[in-house]
Amino acid sequence: MVLVLVEHSEANPTDPSLQALTLARSFGQPVHALLVGAAADLSEHGVSVTHVAEHVALGSFAPDAWAAILGEVAGRLSASAVIAAGTERGNEVIARLAARTGLPFAANCIAVSPGPPVTVTRLRWGGSLLEEARLHGSHALITVAPHVVPVEPSPMPADIERFTPDLSDEDLLVRVVEHVAALGGGVSLTEAKVVVSGGRGVGSKEGFAMIEELAGLLGAAVGCSRAVTSAGWRPHTDQVGQTGTKVAPEVYIACGISGATQHMAGLKGAKRILAINTDPEAPMMLNADYAVVGDLKEIVPAISAEIRKSR
Numbered sequence: 001m002v003l004v005l006v007e008h009s010e011a012n013p014t015d016p017s018l019q020a021l022t023l024a025r026s027f028g029q030p031v032h033a034l035l036v037g038a039a040a041d042l043s044e045h046g047v048s049v050t051h052v053a054e055h056v057a058l059g060s061f062a063p064d065a066w067a068a069i070l071g072e073v074a075g076r077l078s079a080s081a082v083i084a085a086g087t088e089r090g091n092e093v094i095a096r097l098a099a100r101t102g103l104p105f106a107a108n109c110i111a112v113s114p115g116p117p118v119t120v121t122r123l124r125w126g127g128s129l130l131e132e133a134r135l136h137g138s139h140a141l142i143t144v145a146p147h148v149v150p151v152e153p154s155p156m157p158a159d160i161e162r163f164t165p166d167l168s169d170e171d172l173l174v175r176v177v178e179h180v181a182a183l184g185g186g187v188s189l190t191e192a193k194v195v196v197s198g199g200r201g202v203g204s205k206e207g208f209a210m211i212e213e214l215a216g217l218l219g220a221a222v223g224c225s226r227a228v229t230s231a232g233w234r235p236h237t238d239q240v241g242q243t244g245t246k247v248a249p250e251v252y253i254a255c256g257i258s259g260a261t262q263h264m265a266g267l268k269g270a271k272r273i274l275a276i277n278t279d280p281e282a283p284m285m286l287n288a289d290y291a292v293v294g295d296l297k298e299i300v301p302a303i304s305a306e307i308r309k310s311r
C-alpha cells in the first residue's frame, strides 16, 4: 500500500494534496491517507482507509510530530511509498522523515512507477529538466510537484480510523506558535484564482499600493518577482518562481516583470497570462496570452478605475 499525507484547511483537503492522491494511485496499490487533526471527505479520491491522528498537542503545525506520526503509520502498515504534496509543509515533513529514517527523498515528482525499485520522474532546475531516479529502501519518500498532475476523481468509500499518536517533547520542540495575517487581504497565493504580481518595474515598495488596489478589486492574491523580495519591497512569501511559490491561477497579471526562467518556473500552472511591460520583447510579453505595452504606473490604475466604474 501507499500512504499519502493529506493537508487540509478546516477539513477541506488542499488541491496539491488531491494531486498527490492522484499520483499515488498510479502505483496500482491500495492508497491510505493520513490526516492530522481532522478527518476530510476523500470518498472521491480512491482512498481505501483514512487515518486521522488526534492529539491535544496537534492544534498547530509541528513538523517533527507530523514526521513521527507519518513514520509510525508507514512502518506499521509496511507502506511501499510515503507521499506528500510538494508544498512547504509537505516538503518539510518528508525531509524530516528522511532525516529520521536515513531513506532517500525525491522532491517535485510528476510520475512514479512502483518497481522495485520505485522509479520517479521529477522536475529539476525549475522545470527545465526532467530527471529519472530510482529510490532504494523500505519506503520511497516522495513529494509531488504542485499543479502539474491534474486531479482525477476516483469514487471509493473510505474507512476512517482515528488514533492518538505517542509524541515526545522533542517531537513538539518546533511548532507554530502564532499566525500573522498576510498582506493582500488573506487570499492564499497557491490557491488564488487570480494573481496580480509586480516586478522591478513597479519601482518601489510604495508602488505596490496600486498592485494591492487592483488585487483587492479582483479578489486576487499579490505576487512578486525575486528582484522585489531582494529589494525588501515585499516579503519572501509573496515571491513566485523557482525559489518561491508555484501558482496555478486562472489569470496571472504580470506587471513590470521581465519573465526570467526562474520566475516562469512558478507559472507553469497558470491558465492565462496578462503582461504589462514597457518592453514588447520581454520574455514575459512573448509568453503572455494578452500583452499590454506601456507604463504600468498608468495602466494598472486605469484598469482599477475601469473596474470601479463598471460596478
Ligand SMILES: Cc1cc2nc3c(=O)[nH]c(=O)nc-3n(C[C@H](O)[C@H](O)[C@H](O)COP(=O)(O)OP(=O)(O)OC[C@H]3O[C@@H](n4cnc5c(N)ncnc54)[C@H](O)[C@@H]3O)c2cc1C
Binding pocket: 198, 199, 200, 201, 202, 224, 225, 226, 227, 228, 239, 240, 241, 242, 243, 244, 245, 255, 256, 257, 258, 259, 260, 261, 262, 263, 266, 276, 277, 278, 279, 282, 294, 295, 296, 297
Ligand atoms: C537560483 C536562482 C533562483 C531564482 N529564483 C527566482 C524566483 O523564484 N522568482 C523570481 O522571480 N526570480 C528568481 N530568480 C531571479 C531571476 O533570474 C530574475 O532576476 C528576476 O525574476 C527578475 O525580476 P524582475 O522581472 O522583476 O526584474 P527585471 O528582470 O529587472 O525586469 C523588470 C521588467 O520591468 C519592466 N519595466 C520597467 N519599468 C516598467 C514600467 N514603468 N512599466 C512596465 N514595465 C516596466 C522592464 O521592461 C523589465 O522587463 C532566481 C535567480 C536565480 C539565479
